[in-house]
Amino acid sequence: MRWRRLAAVLLAGAGLVGLSACGSSGSTGSATTKTAVGVYASYTQVMVFWDPSDSYSNEIIAMPQMYETLLRYDPKTDKFLPDLATSYSKSQDGLTWTFHLRHNVHFHDGSLMTSQNVKDSIERTMQRGNGAAYIWDAVKSIATPSKYTVVFNLSTPSPIDFAAASPYAAWIFNTAPLKQHGQNWYAKGHEDGTGPYELQSWSSGQPLVLKAFKGYWGGWKGDHYTKLIFETVGSSSTRAQMLQSGQLTFTDFLPYQQIEALKKDANLRVTVTPAWQNLMAFFNTKVAPLNNVLVRKALSEAFPYQEVITSVMHGYASQSRGPIPAGLWGHDPSLPQYHYNLAGAKSLLQQAGIKPGSLNLTLTYTAGDDNESAAAALYKASLAQIGVNLTARPMPWVSQWNLAKATNPSQRQDIFMMYWWPDYANPYSFLYNLFHTESTVNFNLAYYYNSSFDKLIDQANTDSGINRGQAVKLYDQAQTMLYQDAPAIFIFDEQHVRVIPKSLKGYYDNPAYTNVVFWYDVTP
Amino acid sequence: MLHFFVRRVLLGVLVLIGLSVLTFIITRVAPGDPAALWVGPRASVAQIERATVTLGLNRPLPVQYAIYMDDLAHGNLGLSIETHRPVSSEIASYLPASLELVVSGIVIAILLGLPLGVLAAMRPGGVFDAVARLLAVLSVSVPTFWLAFLLQIVFFKDLGLLPLAGRVSNLVIALDPITRITGFMTVDSLLQGNWVAFFSALRHLVLPAVTIAAYPFGLIVRMVRASLLDVIALDHVRLLRALGQKRYTIAFRYALKNALPPTLTVIALTFAYSLTGTFLVESVFNWPGLGNYTAQAVITNNYPAVMGVTIVIGVIYVVLNLVVDLVIAGIDPRVRYV
Numbered sequence: 068m069r070w071r072r073l074a075a076v077l078l079a080g081a082g083l084v085g086l087s088a089c090g091s092s093g094s095t096g097s098a099t100t101k102t103a104v105g106v107y108a109s110y111t112q113v114m115v116f117w118d119p120s121d122s123y124s125n126e127i128i129a130m131p132q133m134y135e136t137l138l139r140y141d142p143k144t145d146k147f148l149p150d151l152a153t154s155y156s157k158s159q160d161g162l163t164w165t166f167h168l169r170h171n172v173h174f175h176d177g178s179l180m181t182s183q184n185v186k187d188s189i190e191r192t193m194q195r196g197n198g199a200a201y202i203w204d205a206v207k208s209i210a211t212p213s214k215y216t217v218v219f220n221l222s223t224p225s226p227i228d229f230a231a232a233s234p235y236a237a238w239i240f241n242t243a244p245l246k247q248h249g250q251n252w253y254a255k256g257h258e259d260g261t262g263p264y265e266l267q268s269w270s271s272g273q274p275l276v277l278k279a280f281k282g283y284w285g286g287w288k289g290d291h292y293t294k295l296i297f298e299t300v301g302s303s304s305t306r307a308q309m310l311q312s313g314q315l316t317f318t319d320f321l322p323y324q325q326i327e328a329l330k331k332d333a334n335l336r337v338t339v340t341p342a343w344q345n346l347m348a349f350f351n352t353k354v355a356p357l358n359n360v361l362v363r364k365a366l367s368e369a370f371p372y373q374e375v376i377t378s379v380m381h382g383y384a385s386q387s388r389g390p391i392p393a394g395l396w397g398h399d400p401s402l403p404q405y406h407y408n409l410a411g412a413k414s415l416l417q418q419a420g421i422k423p424g425s426l427n428l429t430l431t432y433t434a435g436d437d438n439e440s441a442a443a444a445l446y447k448a449s450l451a452q453i454g455v456n457l458t459a460r461p462m463p464w465v466s467q468w469n470l471a472k473a474t475n476p477s478q479r480q481d482i483f484m485m486y487w488w489p490d491y492a493n494p495y496s497f498l499y500n501l502f503h504t505e506s507t508v509n510f511n512l513a514y515y516y517n518s519s520f521d522k523l524i525d526q527a528n529t530d531s532g533i534n535r536g537q538a539v540k541l542y543d544q545a546q547t548m549l550y551q552d553a554p555a556i557f558i559f560d561e562q563h564v565r566v567i568p569k570s571l572k573g574y575y576d577n578p579a580y581t582n583v584v585f586w587y588d589v590t591p
Numbered sequence: 592m593l594h595f596f597v598r599r600v601l602l603g604v605l606v607l608i609g610l611s612v613l614t615f616i617i618t619r620v621a622p623g624d625p626a627a628l629w630v631g632p633r634a635s636v637a638q639i640e641r642a643t644v645t646l647g648l649n650r651p652l653p654v655q656y657a658i659y660m661d662d663l664a665h666g667n668l669g670l671s672i673e674t675h676r677p678v679s680s681e682i683a684s685y686l687p688a689s690l691e692l693v694v695s696g697i698v699i700a701i702l703l704g705l706p707l708g709v710l711a712a713m714r715p716g717g718v719f720d721a722v723a724r725l726l727a728v729l730s731v732s733v734p735t736f737w738l739a740f741l742l743q744i745v746f747f748k749d750l751g752l753l754p755l756a757g758r759v760s761n762l763v764i765a766l767d768p769i770t771r772i773t774g775f776m777t778v779d780s781l782l783q784g785n786w787v788a789f790f791s792a793l794r795h796l797v798l799p800a801v802t803i804a805a806y807p808f809g810l811i812v813r814m815v816r817a818s819l820l821d822v823i824a825l826d827h828v829r830l831l832r833a834l835g836q837k838r839y840t841i842a843f844r845y846a847l848k849n850a851l852p853p854t855l856t857v858i859a860l861t862f863a864y865s866l867t868g869t870f871l872v873e874s875v876f877n878w879p880g881l882g883n884y885t886a887q888a889v890i891t892n893n894y895p896a897v898m899g900v901t902i903v904i905g906v907i908y909v910v911l912n913l914v915v916d917l918v919i920a921g922i923d924p925r926v927r928y929v
Contacts (some may be wrong), residue, residue, distance in 0.1 A: 104765045112887065115674050123631050196638065198631060254675060270771070271676065271684035272879035274764055294765040298757070300877045305756050308748070314761065435890075465623040465892060507636045 103591040105292035105316045107584065108300040108309060114275055116198075118253040119238035119260065120191050123198030127234050128319065128582050129297050132277055133175075134238035134260030137166050137185070137217075137231040140492045140579045145396060147228050151180070151239055151261065152217075155231075161224030161532035166231070168215040172284045174241040175258065175265040182211035187242040199235035199490040224532035226493060233491035234580045263587035264295055274298035283587075290590040292316075310335065310566060317567060317574075319582040322437075323381035329566045340576040341394030342563040344488040345387050346442065347501070348430065348556040349513035351483075353476035356421060363553040365415035366428075366482075367405040370556050371449045374407075379441040383564050387557035389546035390487070390497040394560075394578055396535070397494030397542045403550050404557070413453045423454025430482040431470065434461035439484050442558065457482075472508045483512045486561075492579045494542055495528040502549065513554035520548050599916055603909035610905045611663070611898075615656050618894035628672045628892055663902065669895035673888075678899035681884065686866075686903070687774025688758065689873070689880035693865045695796055696803025697858060704808045705854075708815025709842050715820060723812055731809030738805055739875040742798045753798055756877035759791045799876040803869055807861045814857055818850035825849075852919040859915040863908045 107128060115124035119134055137152040147155075152166040172180040186209045193203045205225035210218040219227050231237055241259040244252050253259075258266050263285060264277035275297040279287060287293075300306045300318070307325045309315040311332055321329070329335055348370075356362045372386045385393060388402040416426070430446070432439040443459035450457045460480075462470065473479050489496035500509075503524065504516040527541035549555070563576050573589040626642040627634065634642075643649050647658060662669060668678035704727075711723035746753040754760065758776050759769065767787045772779045777796060780788035822828060823846055831841050870882035881900060888896035 102766060104761060106761050112674075121675075201635075256676075268768060271674075271681040272688065272884065273684065274761075276764055276768070296761050296764055298761075298877075299879070300756065301874050301883070302756075302877065305875065305877055308743075308755055312755065314755070463623065463892065465627055468627070469624060509636060 102294055103290070103292045104294045104296060105584075105586050105589075105591070106296045106298070106314065108298050108306050108315050108318045109582075110299075110301060110303065110306070110318075110320045112299050113297045114256070114269060116254070117256050117258065119188070119240045119258075120195045120200070120236065121197040121254070122238065123235050125582075127580070128584070129275055129277070130238060131234065131262065131580065131583050132264040132295060132586055133258045133262040133266065134240060135262050136233065136237045136239065137168075138228055140229065140232040140577075142394060142396075142492065142577065142579055143575075147232055150232075151185070152231070155228065157227075157532070159533075161529075162221045164219040164221070164227045166217045166219075168217065169284060170215060172261050173282045174261055175280055175282075176241060176244070177282065178241060178243065180239065180241075180261050181214045182217045184241060185209075185217045185239050186211050188239045189237075191242060191245075192236050199233065202230040202233055202236055202491055221532075224529045226528075226532045229491050229493050232579070234583065235490050237491075263291075267294070285587065292586050292589070292591055295586055310568075313568070316571060317565075317584050321564075321566060323383065323564070326564055326566055327381070334569055335566050336569050338563075338565045338567065338574070338576055339383060340563045340565075340578060341385075341392065342488075342561045342581065343392050343395045343492075343578045344486055344561045344581070345390065345392045346439070346484065346486050346558040346561070347387075347390065348446075348558060349483045349485075349501075350554055350556075351476065351479050351481050351514060352554050353514045354479075354481070356419060356426065357481060359419050360551075360553060361415050361419035362421060362426075364405070365412040365419065365421075365453075366450075366455075367553050367556050368408045368412040368415065369446075369449050369453055369455070370405070370558065371407050371445050372405075372558065375442045375445055376559055379438050379445070380559060380561070383562045384559035385562075387560050389549060389557055390501060390555075391494040391542065391546065392497075392560040395489065395492065395494060397539055399539075399543050399546070402543065402546055405550075405553075407449075409449070409453055416453065416455075424456070426454070427456045427458070428481040429458045429460060430484060431460050431462050431467045431480040432484040433464050433467060443484060471512045476514065485512070488581065493528075493531070495524065495531070498524045498542065498545055499528070502554065515552070515554040517548070517552070520545055523548070595920060596913075596917065599913050603913060606909055607902070607905050611660065611902060612656070614898045614901045615659060616652075618897055619652060619655070621892070621894070623892040625672050625892065625894055629675070659898075668899035668902070671888075671896050672893040673891050673896070678895050681896065682881070682899055682903055684774070685879060685881045685884040688878060689866050689869065689882065691775040691777065691796070692799055692803055692873075692878060692880060693862060693869065695800035696865065697807055697862055699800055699804035700807035700811055701858070703804070704811030705815055708812040708854075709819060709847060711812065712816045712819035712823065713838060713842055715816075720816075723816065727809040727812035727816075729809070730805040731813075733805060735802055735805065735869075736871040736875055739799070739802045739872055742802060743875070746798060754791075754795050756795075756875070758795050758878065759788060760795070763788045763791045799872055799878055802872050802876075803865060807858060807865075810857050810861060811854060814854040815847075815850060818853055819846055822846045822849045848922060852923055855915050855918060859911040860908075863904060863911055866904055866907065 109125060109128060111125055113129055114126050116122045116126055119130065122130055135151050137150060138147040139150045141148055151169055151172060153169050155164060155166045157164045168182060168185065174180055189203060189209060192200050193206065205221045205223050206219050207222040208220045210220065212218060221227065239261065244259055256269055263280055263283045265280040267276040267278040269275045277295040279293040300309065303322050303325060306315065306318045307321060307329060310318060310329065326337065330337055350357045350363050352358055376382065376384045376386065386404060388400060388404045391397045430443055432443050440461060447457040447459050471479055471483050487497055487501060502511055502515050502520060504518065504521050505511045523541050523545040527538040527545065530541065531538035563578065565576055567574055570591065571589055574584065626639050626646055626648055629642040629646060630638045647655060666679060670676065671678050671681055707723050711720040714720055743755055747755045767785055769776055769780045769785060769788045770783060772782055776792035777789060780792055819842065828841060828846055831845060866881055868882065869880065870886045873880045873882040885900045888900065
């Protein structure tokens with residue numbers, strides 16, 4: 068009887084070992100004998116929207132593999148690289164932009180891409196008006212004088228090259244399937260772009276699998292990943308373990324503590340690049356005493372910038388100089404900034420007639436964001452030292468935003484903390500959305516209405532389509548105005564920290580395409 | 592028996608209608624603007640207003656509920672606020688993953704828990720009973736996420752025997768993909784004769800299924816032991832013993848039948864609860880199941896998805912309870928007349 072039991076135990080153990088030996092083995096993060104498989108694990112759902120006109124979410128990491136834009140922007144050189152357009156020119160008044168298209172480019176269904184496809188794609192995106200479609204607002208009409216020439220006629224000068232390189236609302240796709248299957252065909256989980264990879268399989272909750280598109284205009288000579296898997300792995304510790312065990316090629320977000328641990332792994336390397344994302348705290352300038360610029364300046368001087376950067380961001384950030392982040396054109400490192408100075412803050416509050424202990428403020432931030440939470444806690448501790456009582460309230464984003472849009476300004480929060488990042492490589496995205504006068508509250512959550520400021524940035528945007536140097540000067544003036552009026556605390560400009568396998572060659576963290584790996588350009 | 596069945600079905604329908612009213616009211620009065628979520632984080636006021644009309648959110652609540660129920664009667668659970676895709680197809684995509692996991696977990700729990708409970712009851716107070724009770728208490732009280740991490744550390748990191756997470760390996764996804772038939776990867780790969788995929792799916796299933804099994808295992812051991820101890824003390828069992836029947840025959844063939852009804856009820860409730868209650872296990876093992884989907888829906892205020900999941904789980908609860916009631920009625924005729 069005992070022998071029988073022992074045999075059963077041994078058999079169970081052998082079964083487990085046998086099971087572990089079965090199935091495929093090896094690393095998917097590297098090249099196999101014939102197929103190189105790249106695996107990208109995202110912390111959140113990858114394919115939220117499939118329609119290239121509406122795409123405005125995390126699918127940005129997969130869309131550039133299936134679709135292409137007319138141009139691609141390279142912030143390192145501040146130049147546009149050819150993509151579907153090989154060259155472009157603009158008229159002197161900045162109202163006419165002509166793009167010359169690449170020849171012999173095919174969609175994944177085999178049909179030829181022509182200027183009519185470009186026109187149809189952009190016009191459909193504009194008509195639907197979803198996501199970032201506003202980037203084409205200046206476009207009056209699109210003409211197709213030849214099979215490979217597209218002309219954008221604008222109502223006002225605008226930097227259309229930046230729009231044409233945007234990772235949102237600028238994808239060129241085939242509209243023919245929509246005529247056959249209806250306007251929801253893309254949204255149901257189909258694609259028909261010109262990108263290097265085409266859809267192999269996908270369904271809700273399952274990984275997105277792409278395979279090399281044999282008819283890609285760039286060809287497949289040399290080393291390329293030929294299959295791509297995009298999966299959602301919510302747990303950061305699971306992603307870190309997968310990265311270490313070679314099951315992952317790339318992941319989009321890891322907590323700083325884990326990055327420090329992964330640095331010790333000999334098979335991994337860390338890259339740090341300025342991200343075009345910054346954290347700001349907006350004052351409710353419509354209520355007393357925050358309608359007093361002295362109080363706002365005092366509160367700006369009471370923010371512990373370096374402490375937040377060191378202890379919360381682990382040094383992977385720099386103190387902001389105005390709303391335009393480091394790395395994006397228009398950012399000026401010589402602009403003035405507030406420094407942590409509690410004595411100065413106290414003195415400014417005295418000048419404003421605020422007695423210690425009499426000022427109670429409420430700051431809202433997005434629930435679940437650990438960095439915002441920690442920054443708010445440090446700010447609270449700092450303010451307590453000068454007799455200001457801060458209540459930091461975490462809220463779901465929609466609730467936080469709804470409170471900020473309350474009809475009565477006194478019902479709104481005193482300070483609103485949030486991140487901003489541009490839809491495309493244009494500083495106007497920061498200055499217009501966050502500080503331009505609004506008839507109805509949208510994202511100007513400091514409620515800062517200044518017609519001189521509005522004129523400056525509108526002019527700068529117009530000039531950026533004709534004369535970038537002049538535009539930068541105007542943006543400088545506008546940001547100096549913000550420094551003086553202090554409608555917000557410009558806390559830090561974030562940096563992207565990536566941990567990638569050393570075997571991944573040619574990776575370039577382009578902040579114009581946040582979290583995107585251009586898989587065709589990297590080698591396994 | 593027919594009367595019993597009809598009465599149970601009608602009660603189930605009433606429960607579902609009540610559930611739909613409750614979830615509809617709760618999701619609509621919860622803070623947040625679904626129209627703002629529908630159009631995305633940076634929408635203009637005009638876009639939000641347009642979405643409000645598109646989604647019918649400008650209509651009175653009773654009208655919205657009537658439309659929802661009409662759609663529901665036609666199998667339409669609405670569109671996801673987050674992805675704009677039909678909730679029914681999204682649930683259909685996530686549900687099989689959870690079912691495969693929970694069914695495997697419950698089967699493991701029954702296969703181990705049932706005999707262990709019986710054996711413990713046969714020698715109450717003995718060493719085996721003490722060990723069984725200790726195991727039962729441990730498996731019920733251990734936090735599932737902790738157990739999940741522990742299993743990962745031992746079987747993936749230290750021993751390298753089993754995979755860390757996911758339903759199949761990425762090599763299988765890329766090179767030997769499974770065509771979806773039932774959505775159960777082990778079943779689908781078998782049906783297609785894809786052995787590489789089958790073993791990969793089986794290996795990936797072991798750790799999460801064992802984690803899921805822990806809680807019902809403990810419950811089953813305790814329930815079976817307690818119920819059997821009650822039954823063993825009854826006269827008819829003592830008579831069987833006096834007639835010379837073997838102890839194991841009495842326990843498994845005669846006494847267990849009487850001790851099963853409360854255990855079956857607990858298993859059914861645990862099963863339905865596990866479908867959405869396994870969020871932590873699904874999260875640690877990156878298992879794309881209904882728990883993950885529901886958690887994401889709650890976080891993003893995706894009310895059609897929350898309502899859809901609630902209705903689906905409600906139906907599963909009602910159906911399972913009905914089946915269990917019928918089984919118990921089959922085992923114990925007294926139940927039919929209650």
